[in-house]
Amino acid sequence: MTTKLATVGCGEHATGSHGPAFALYAARHPGTRLAGCCDLDPGKAERYRAQFGFARAYTDMRKMLDAERPDAVSLVVPVERTGELAGLILEWGFPLLLEKPPGRTVAEVDRMIAAAGGIVHQVAFNRRFAPLVRVQHVRYEMARVDRRDPDFSTTAIHGVDAVRFLAGSDYAEVRFRYQPLAGVGPGVVNVFLDAVMESGVTAQLGFCPLAGVVVERATLHARDHTFELHLGIWDSVDAPGRVRHFEHGRLHREVAGDSVAERDAPFVHGGFYGEYESFLVALREGRPPSPSLEEARQSVAVMECMRERRNEYHA
Incomplete structure (x- = not known):
């Protein structure tokens, strides 16, 4: 069974921690396909694609999701954009791993909870997975x-x-x-x-x-x-x-x-690989990942x- 993954945000944090986690997960799970990566900066998107083995690079999130129809999406963008973009991805029905904090306020988190409905999601509090x-x-x-x-x-x-x-x-x-x-x-x-x-x-x-x-x-x-x-x-x-x-x-x-x-690598010691593995295993086994937006609400x-x-x- 093939699992198609896509990611939104190819900046410094995504490149330093999330990209290596994607690459290691794909290497360890042969059925994983790194389908697409997206960033407003085409240069960043293409460098991320080439460095971590994604099939295609995009600058438009909706076009990427419509074209690739991934089984799960990772969102790694500045906190000012997280609430808006996470809400859209969840409303469109894609399982989502979103960077923390999931919003700047409890009101933002509540809007995302409403948008999620029953869509599978996990907040990337990586320390929990160190x-x-x-x-x-x-x-x-x-x-x-x-x-x-x-x-x-x-x-x-x-x-x-x-x-x-x-x-x-x-x-x-x-x-x-x-x-x-x-x-x-x-x-x-x-x-x-x-x-x-x-x-x-x-x-x-x-x-x-x-x-x-x-x-x-x-x-x-x-x-x-x-x-x-x-x-x-x-x-x-x-x-x-x-x-x-x-x-x-x-x-x-x-x-x-x-x-x-x-593995002796910062993205492993810091829990970034662990959060991806936990999320994708839960998705594959049909059980709710943790922590959810509801669970993250008090931290926000x-x-x-x-x-x-x-x-x-x-x-």
């Missing part, structure tokens, strides 16, 4: 270098969602604290979150866009047990990452990222609070 995250299932720390974005929330949503997944529970309430970075740029802040999950687990999150190092780390404390997760994504000093499990004050188990990842709600500099979130 091999090390799958090993252990919460203080979460995200630091970047020289990120002067006035709105860092669309990056911070990765950590917001990862804590929900690691804790196995939704947020009950969150309190926000903002630390303006004077002289750096308008709206640039460090953001710290104290959260209580519905399960009673407490979590602390810190998002520091102008730190001296790129890291994503989580600490989970339970009775007599502590888990430390260092994700080895991008150019992190923690690459390829590790998980350490302490019990009664002693190291019980340590797992290195390169021992659980099938917390992100929206952060962008609007609110002090509290209550479920």
Whole structure:
């Protein structure tokens, strides 16, 4: 059985993470056909096609979908366009894997949920599919270098969602604290979150866009047990990452990222390959992929609070 795939968006992020995942999936699953890739920039579309093995390049999304009739579509575009384009793809009836955040506001997500109806879809929260995250299932720390974005929330949503997944529970309430970075740029802040999950687990999150190092780390404390997760994504000093499990004050188990990842590559360690495999296996087996837009909704709600500099979130 042949599975035809198409993708919309051939920019830097798509080229660095999604394209390699497509190519590896197609190599491992001989029935996969990379039918078409689309970008408004014809040069980007053609380079993406040639680099990752797609059959044809397009500059018009509707023309590509009408011509190829793919079994599934991947959408990797700026967040400002995600809601509009995802809504169209879902309304046209194509199963969809869409980049996160799936929208800038809860209202945008709700419109996509309405457009989806019963169409199969998955939000690409890749941290959920990072091999090390799958090993252990919460203080979460995200630091970047020289990120002067006035709105860092669309990056911070990765950590917001990862804590929900690691804790196995939704947020009950969150309190926000903002630390303006004077002289750096308008709206640039460090953001710290104290959260209580519905399960009673407490979590602390810190998002520091102008730190001296790129890291994503989580600490989970339970009775007599502590888990430390260092994700080895991008150019992190923690690459390829590790998980350490302490019990009664002693190291019980340590797992290195390169021992659980099938390939020592950033797009594998970061969960990009895993999210494609999870989505396409679910599609093939006729079961709902996860996380859906409904499941992603709360992560967007917390992100929206952060962008609007609110002090509290209550479920």
